[in-house]
Amino acid sequence: MRRIEVGGTQPYAVEVGAGLLSRLQVPQRHVALISPVDLPRQFVAAAQASLSPTVTVTVPARDDCKTLTVLGGVLSKLAAANIPRDGAVVGLGGGAATDLAGFAAASYLRGVAFYTLPTTLLGMVDAAVGGKTGVNLPEGKNLVGAFHPPKAVWCDTDTLATLSGAVFREGAAEAYKHGLIADPSLLARVLSPEFRPGGANLEATLADAIAVKAGVVTRDLTEQGERAFLNFGHTLAHALEAVTHHAVTHGDAVGYGMHYAAVLSREMGGTDLTPHTWAFLKWQRPAPLPPLTFEAVLPYMARDKKADAQGVRFVLLHDLARPYLTRVPEPVLREAFRQWQGAVG
Structure with missing residues (x-):
């Protein structure tokens, strides 16, 4: 234990x-x-x-x-x-x-x-x-x-x-996210064949993923600072859930949302981490998305709890384990959405 x-x-x-x-x-x-x-x-x-x-x-x-x-x-x-x-x-x-x-x-x-x-x-x-x-x-x-x-x-x-395999893989999105924002050792471990119910590395990997969040909330319970970093991928994810009336599950939405956030991070000058987020999506195999437009999704992103009076803010990555919070201009959001949609279909 x-x-x-x-x-x-x-x-x-x-x-x-x-x-x-x-x-x-x-x-x-x-x-x-x-x-x-x-x-x-x-x-x-x-x-x-x-x-x-x-x-x-x-x-x-x-x-x-x-x-x-x-x-x-x-x-x-x-x-x-x-x-x-x-x-x-x-x-x-x-x-x-x-x-x-x-x-x-x-x-x-x-x-x-x-x-x-x-x-x-x-x-x-x-x-x-x-x-x-x-x-x-x-x-x-x-x-x-x-x-x-x-x-x-x-x-x-x-x-x-x-749990079904699909539901287990949904949950793995949050563990993988913790690898992207704080502990890169989790990335390979989450995609390992032993990260599964009864698997040899399940308990240790699960505990280490939880430890990332435990450390963050210990330092910032009410999201005044770094706790916002735990929302990497979640701005689009929550929008996908809302615009589809929860036909897209949270775990699948986070998988899609992390890839969008990686595209945004690259567009904003960060290291290209899309190979990592794409590798996760291929492993996760989320349910296909319905047809979506940027105009349909944007209002829900604008209601995200990280938004303020000056606009939509996103958690992005300079590099692995180097998250930051920033406003992203709408033209960049739109272009990243086009690239993301071209990749995920």
Whole structure:
């Protein structure tokens, strides 16, 4: 088992290893367990056996759960179950479900303890660590939320064995991104045949990818500086999700978005890193994109949380592990989009 410490004003630990679901312990007596409807029943049963929750709340699958309507229903169920101020919310499932559960914990009674048990690679590497919680609006991704760090994160690698190859590869996008922005050793390791459920380098690579994010959020919890670098590839990714009404999954969108950000980085004078992002796309094999125009995508990029009154800002790379945040002129965005679209079809 690996243990990664996340520091800051509210420190906690991320544990990575097999069999964690059957060994869960929390100090709170009253617990609400929140999980998506499509989660394998054995995971819910294992968490229930360990935690003896006061109430178990089932929510819709994937991003269908990240709405204000679903959030309101969850909060009502917590109130109906009389979860007290010293109770806890436990989020079990993929990144969307744990985002929702965390925001419910942040909102209910103005904040109760939160624990998260991600069951997907995407959830483990990205959503579960860092305290960002929230839901979507029709106008864009993650536009409503709060910073609410968990008390602990448990990443049970046994849960990854239930994922399809496509879903596992979706999650690998965030691990590969951490290689691009901070730890280039991850690039070859993520593409290795041993980076797979049960693979020899799964636990170590997963822990090292999580450690990149843990280090960043320790230094910058509320995204005042370097935490923005974790959004490499995400400006276009979130736009692709929104413009297609989430027909493009987050992991696939990040894969596409990283390649666009690499094209932009090259156009803005950086090292040409598109061979790395293209290698990942070939390995990931994301679902084909529907026909898109720059005009359709641009408004969603403009709503990105890194945008300000002066325009759209992107995380780009001078070189591997040398990220920076900058505004990109619209003609450059348009030309890079043309090149990107020519490559990805």
